[in-house]
Amino acid sequence: MIGKLVRDLKIPDQRHPEKAHRPDNDQPRKPSWIRVKAPTSEGYKETRDIIRGQKLATVCEEAGCPNVGECWGQGHATMMIMGEICTRGCTFCNVATGKPQALDAFEPGRVAHAVSQLGLKHVVVTSVDRDDLEDGGAEHFAQTIRAIRHRAQGTTVEVLVPDFLKCGPEALETVVAARPDVFNHNLETVPGLYPEVRPGARYFHSLRLLQRAKELDPQIFTKSGIMVGLGEDRQGVMQVMDDMRAAGVDFLTIGQYLQPTPKHHRVDRFVTPEEFASYEKAAYGKGFLMVSATPLTRSSYHAGEDFARLRAARLERLGA
């Protein structure tokens, strides 16, 4: 029903619509541990030129990621396919909501070209939500995976996909059949905050998506993440960890939520590095193969190094 409303034109055609929910000026002060590198290095400029040259969008820029100086300085960019306009209006996200553009059939090839130019060992490909498309963009994801495999052999591929909430099971099957190395879908927050943080999504649907991906191909690593500092409590975070483990998720990421603009969901509080360390310890205790939990952790932050560690952890667990 929601999907129908979206398709039937409830999508405002503007770049920064009323995403705003809680205009807010009483933000807690940013603590000293939220420090980022300014995007000025030569490596940063080279990465930017390659991305611009291939006319690609990145979530690094669209989401205003605080790590862009560090990541792009090393040539690590996370490609965002299927346009820069999203059909959802999540209150934490800086990507514009509106009516998306038509798919660009040449985009998978340009992504693959950029991956090759950047010399990436591991690439993360994500997208906006495309509730306007019958398959949610699944085939476009699959084409992008295949194009990277063809052009940049040896590069491992991680997809960070939307929830395909309005699609049949074929959407997920299409993505999994293209055999990404990592299937990532973020739960983003605890279920109790979904109505205000992720209003167009369903917690248990997202969880089931992760579980089904693992069932379809147990060889593919599954990964999911949440932000903290949105108003959740520790017990809620523990419950999400248990739910993820029950769904067979291998790799958990937890990072501090930062408010992109005053119109977005407010920061409830800044979680301390010690609390992150305690989440990491608890998550390993629950059986995750890999955990990244720091204030600046993002889904794709250090994803290449983490993938290598993830693979090693699986082999170790298998006793190889």
Ligand code: SF4
């Ligand atoms: S953490 Fe991810 S989204 Fe942020 S700059 Fe790095 S690669 Fe881009």
